[in-house]
Amino acid sequence: MSVADPTALRSALVTPTLRVVAAQGLEGAPVAEGSSPLGARAFLELIGRVAAERIPYHLVAAIESGALPATDEQYEEAKRCHESALAVDVCLERVLAGISERLTAAGIDHRALKGMAVAHSDYDDPAMRSSGDVDLLVEGKHLDAAVEMLVTDGGRTLFLEPRPGFRARFEKGVCVEREDGFEVDVHRVFCSGPFGLSLVADDLFDDHAEVVLGGTAVPVLGRTQRFLHVCYHAALSKRPRLSSLRDIAEIDRSGRLNADEVLETSRRWRGQAAVARGLRVTSETLGVELDGTLRRWADSYEPTRFEAAALRAYASEEGSYARQAALGLWAIRSWRDRAAYARALLLPSHEYLRAREGSLSMRWRHAINLGRPGRR
Amino acid sequence: MSDSVRLVKAGRTFYRKTSDATVALCTSNEPMVLRGSARIVYDAFESPTRPDDVIDLVAAAFDMSSGEARAAVEPIVEELVAAGLIGPPSSTTAEITS
Numbered sequence: 001m002s003v004a005d006p007t008a009l010r011s012a013l014v015t016p017t018l019r020v021v022a023a024q025g026l027e028g029a030p031v032a033e034g035s036s037p038l039g040a041r042a043f044l045e046l047i048g049r050v051a052a053e054r055i056p057y058h059l060v061a062a063i064e065s066g067a068l069p070a071t072d073e074q075y076e077e078a079k080r081c082h083e084s085a086l087a088v089d090v091c092l093e094r095v096l097a098g099i100s101e102r103l104t105a106a107g108i109d110h111r112a113l114k115g116m117a118v119a120h121s122d123y124d125d126p127a128m129r130s131s132g133d134v135d136l137l138v139e140g141k142h143l144d145a146a147v148e149m150l151v152t153d154g155g156r157t158l159f160l161e162p163r164p165g166f167r168a169r170f171e172k173g174v175c176v177e178r179e180d181g182f183e184v185d186v187h188r189v190f191c192s193g194p195f196g197l198s199l200v201a202d203d204l205f206d207d208h209a210e211v212v213l214g215g216t217a218v219p220v221l222g223r224t225q226r227f228l229h230v231c232y233h234a235a236l237s238k239r240p241r242l243s244s245l246r247d248i249a250e251i252d253r254s255g256r257l258n259a260d261e262v263l264e265t266s267r268r269w270r271g272q273a274a275v276a277r278g279l280r281v282t283s284e285t286l287g288v289e290l291d292g293t294l295r296r297w298a299d300s301y302e303p304t305r306f307e308a309a310a311l312r313a314y315a316s317e318e319g320s321y322a323r324q325a326a327l328g329l330w331a332i333r334s335w336r337d338r339a340a341y342a343r344a345l346l347l348p349s350h351e352y353l354r355a356r357e358g359s360l361s362m363r364w365r366h367a368i369n370l371g372r373p374g375r376r
Numbered sequence: 377m378s379d380s381v382r383l384v385k386a387g388r389t390f391y392r393k394t395s396d397a398t399v400a401l402c403t404s405n406e407p408m409v410l411r412g413s414a415r416i417v418y419d420a421f422e423s424p425t426r427p428d429d430v431i432d433l434v435a436a437a438f439d440m441s442s443g444e445a446r447a448a449v450e451p452i453v454e455e456l457v458a459a460g461l462i463g464p465p466s467s468t469t470a471e472i473t474s
Binding site for chain 1: 387388389390391392393394395396397399400401406407409
């Protein structure tokens with residue numbers, strides 16, 4: 001296994017038992033070796049991993065189907081673990097529904113993303129998909145207003161922007177920590193760095209579907225964009241959660257995905273390599289075969305020069321936020337935007353500098369190191 | 377709450393169901409995990425229903441005396457009302473969506 005290969009690394013970190021759980025119910029899913037339940041300590045470790053990976057439903061299902069032998073006590077423990085996750089899910093749903101209502105009232109178009117959006121749109125039962133935070137997408141022009149609304153409600157933002165207006169124009173989005181401890185990620189696009197800057201943000205609002213949460217209709221992305229988002233998330237994270245890989249498998253096997261539209265949109269976004277990697281990571285980590293066309297395409301896809309460099313900035317050993325920011329310049333289409341982007345990163349505000357490198361000379365030294373091959 | 381008042385599930389309820397529990401949240405800070413008889417009682421309020429009718433239902437389903445059923449059901453109804461999960465039809469919506 002090469003350490004520079006995140007697919008292999010991720011796959012190696014997933015134990016056979018965890019893989020049995022994560023792939024439960026999918027075509028070709030593995031079953032546990034042997035017929036004896038895990039020992040108490042091993043099961044405790046498994047419960048911890050299952051909770052962290054947000055797949056408690058699948059642990060209960062694996063036990064009920066016989067794919068994972070368990071004692072009665074372990075089965076009860078698995079059910080309590082699932083109920084605890086569901087208790088968090090309903091709290092997050094109430095937060096999401098409340099924010100969505102306020103955004104709608106303020107005339108801010110938005111989309112719920114990831115966990116709760118796919119739980120209600122792409123799984124047979126929303127209890128199959130648990131979440132850990134609230135993710136929302138707004139247009140760049142509304143990002144500051146949406147964040148301001150959450151801050152007025154008592155939230156606080158966790159990061160500064162290099163210059164005023166930078167995050168609404170170039171950043172992935174803003175994380176807001178609420179007083180109740182829940183985090184709300186307000187996205188402008190799916191990810192930071194080159195893949196976030198190369199995608200066509202206007203496409204994200206072209207289509208939408210709705211989920212109903214506690215009587216409130218909450219808009220979500222259309223299926224193609226939902227699928228692209230979960231692929232980007234899985235491909236560009238150093239250690240994507242197994243729940244995210246499961247999202248890819250669930251949408252892929254639904255039979256309702258338009259493969260041509262996925263490929264055409266991701267080509268326009270210069271992100272086909274992210275889609276291909278998302279599919280490969282899912283198949284190899286879960287140990288299952290995904291459905292037809294897209295998987296065959298992913299296996300033979302060769303990234304472009306831009307995509308290969310961009311992928312290295314995320315999920316490889318040398319990947320870092322700073323490297324993503326530097327490569328962002330390559331992804332921006334207009335020279336005017338490139339100039340504004342470079343100016344903000346090379347000459348940020350004093351407040352931003354103080355919180356980061358401390359001085360302009362330190363920041364520039366860091367930037368020069370990023371440009372040298374083999375340096376982190 | 378008078379036994380003659382009809383109660384119904386709150387419209388703005390966030391919930392998830394498993395094979396043996398319903399996890400529900402309405403106006404309280406903490407979600408409730410409803411299992412066994414608590415889930416049966418909660419589900420009995422799908423449409424406006426008097427608590428006395430639910431007591432009769434539980435007594436028949438579990439072969440209990442009316443007194444035993446009342447002792448089991450009343451505390452559950454009180455908790456459901458306190459959590460905002462059920463209430464008079466005027467303050468709630470009969471239909472739950474998710």
